[in-house]
Amino acid sequence: MKAPAGGWTTATVSGVRRPIQRSVELRLDVHDRIDHLPGQHYVVRLTAEDGYTAQRSYSVASAPGDPLVELFVERLDDGEVSTYLADVVEPGDELEVRGPIGGWFVWDGETPALLVAGGSGVVPFVSMLRHARAIGREDLLRIAVSARTLAALPYADELAAAGALIALTREQHGIRPAGRLAAHELIPLWEPGQTAYVCGSASFAEAATQLLETAGQPASSIRVERFGPSGPPA
């Protein structure tokens, strides 16, 4: 399957939401948009008056069928682009964007998938989940997410409603005591023929892939997206 790829274009900011601290959800009306596959990302490029530019990649949270493209941006205190997007952008602003990009960390809507995310690593999985709902194939997805607290977990309500396993390291959640995600928690989510997707910080991704291999997931069927300080991917 060849993933779609789009060139530079302009997007009009249609909505700005800040449902959790230190982050922003941007709803974008992308001009001449090419539909993405769940898991792909966009690049946002900012240009100053003197021509200086800065660009960063952000995962798409919306489904391909959504008329708008939703980007989730974690605000990093020293982030030149994320502080602008979180603090300055208003509806009606125009942004230069490029996307969709990336053909590896994508879900085709047909393969059983186990999705394991840490923190804002849930974003590409929200796109997959929304797409699965739109095509009536939520049965294909198993989701496990980890965060420090429920308040720090992006899209927490939506993930909980989808039956995601939610592992919180700093607080109890339902009957689950505070603690890191464990291999025995992933085993019930495992199915033969499944592709596993792991998304999160470098340390989370490393730990999660080891958990999956412990739980019997072949390394060749694990796809990983690690966030550096610079965001995903590559």
Add this chain to the structure above:
Amino acid sequence: MPGPTRGFLGRRRDRDPRLPPGQYDAGTDWPVLTAEPTPRIAPETWSITVDGAVESPTTWDWDQAHALPRSEYRGDIHCVTTWSKFGTWFAGVSVDSLLEAARPTAEARFVMATSKTGYTTNLPLEHITGGKAWIVWEYDGKPLPIEHGGPVRLLVPHLYFWKSAKWVTRLTLLQRDQPGFWEQNGYHDLGDPWRQQRYQGD
């Protein structure tokens, strides 16, 4: 070119001349970005093979590779995700030493680097010859950490860093270019940071 973004001032005005366009200085950080699980490779099971369009396909094991003339790189590296890292220090052997033994044929024009994980990346031959590329096992005087491609990675520092394949085990010389892993997924075939060749068509 589009106009300025409303209200965006940008931060770095006194740009370090070592920084290619669109890059920022990651300082002491060295972000880890990999598409697959990190493989655990014992040095005694590692080897590097040069094959394809060569007169003498050759494989070196750990000790044989270390017996080749040591070569170092001191300088900057640039990742397509926009971080750059100044003043790195890597050591290993020059790719020239490997090619000298394997002897590329007159038709060889490209190379595909392959990792233990199956990761691939393509490069024009002239971009890995003439002291421009290394196979490295040392960083800052210590063994190359596994998350950065240890025990051995390719190093092609004048191109974006996805070209510097981690856990490299094979260099296959080719007469015609073929896209590697990220190149099939929308990234540029050459990846020159000074020309911002991030994606296909840049």
